[in-house]
Amino acid sequence: GAGVSQSPSNKVTEKGKDVELRCDPISGHTALYWYRQSLGQGLEFLIYFQGNSAPDKSGLPSDRFSAERTGGSVSTLTIQRTQQEDSAVYLCASSLGTGGGGQPQHFGDGTRLSIL
Amino acid sequence: AQSVTQPDIHITVSEGASLELRCNYSYGATPYLFWYVQSPGQGLQLLLKYFSGDTLVQGIKGFEAEFKRSQSSFNLRKPSVHWSDAAEYFCAVVRMDSSYKLIFGSGTRLLVRP
Numbered sequence: 001g002a003g004v005s006q007s008p009s010n011k012v013t014e015k016g017k018d019v020e021l022r023c024d025p026i027s028g029h030t031a032l033y034w035y036r037q038s039l040g041q042g043l044e045f046l047i048y049f050q051g052n053s054a055p056d057k058s059g060l061p062s063d064r065f066s067a068e069r070t071g072g073s074v075s076t077l078t079i080q081r082t083q084q085e086d087s088a089v090y091l092c093a094s095s096l097g098t099g100g101g102g103q104p105q106h107f108g109d110g111t112r113l114s115i116l
Numbered sequence: 117a118q119s120v121t122q123p124d125i126h127i128t129v130s131e132g133a134s135l136e137l138r139c140n141y142s143y144g145a146t147p148y149l150f151w152y153v154q155s156p157g158q159g160l161q162l163l164l165k166y167f168s169g170d171t172l173v174q175g176i177k178g179f180e181a182e183f184k185r186s187q188s189s190f191n192l193r194k195p196s197v198h199w200s201d202a203a204e205y206f207c208a209v210v211r212m213d214s215s216y217k218l219i220f221g222s223g224t225r226l227l228v229r230p
Contacts, residue, residue: 033215043223045215056213059217104162105218106162109159110158
């Protein structure tokens with residue numbers, strides 16, 4: 001079956017531009033997570049969705065970062081006025097609800113974002 | 117606060133040799149623990165998970181891990197490494213709040229000598 005799909009796989013943009021990253025979770029998965037993987041910081045949580053709502057946005061690094069989820073499915077992570085420190089791999093994961101923490105998260109291949 | 121430590125940044129083993137990757141966690145109660153593997157340019161693939169019960173868990177690709185509460189450890193093992201096992205390995209613990217997000221260790225890069 002289809003896994004978590006992310007697009008684009010690579011994105012190169014100039015500093016100051018806005019970017020949108022897309023995540024298509026596994027069908028039926030109600031929980032969706034965004035993580036960021038960078039050389040200096042490792043793997044960091046950004047935001048969690050349950051259905052279309054985001055009860056935990058505690059990992060978003062600044063107000064330049066926002067995300068939404070529609071139809072309980074596709075999610076978009078938007079970074080405004082990109083900075084060089086935003087360069088990283090952005091990973092999306094989904095799971096069958098949280099199940100009290102017991103449901104494993106399934107990851108996409110990520111979007112590699114490079115800010116020139 | 118929950119945390120995960122992977123003390124080895126990289127490990128090199130010969131093909132056919134045994135492997136053990138170390139993971140220590142910090143959490144008061146019984147944690148939910150995972151091992152993921154990441155090949156270059158790929159996302160994270162789940163190898164195995166521990167929630168409760170039998171402390172020795174079996175995963176995919178011939179991997180296993182043992183939960184030891186007394187040592188706060190969840191080490192990953194494989195009896196005979198294949199060249200295709202070369203990748204980065206991440207240990208993670210579930211943060212027991214409303215989101216159940218994953219807290220990752222810094223990863224261990226495995227190199228396999230022919």
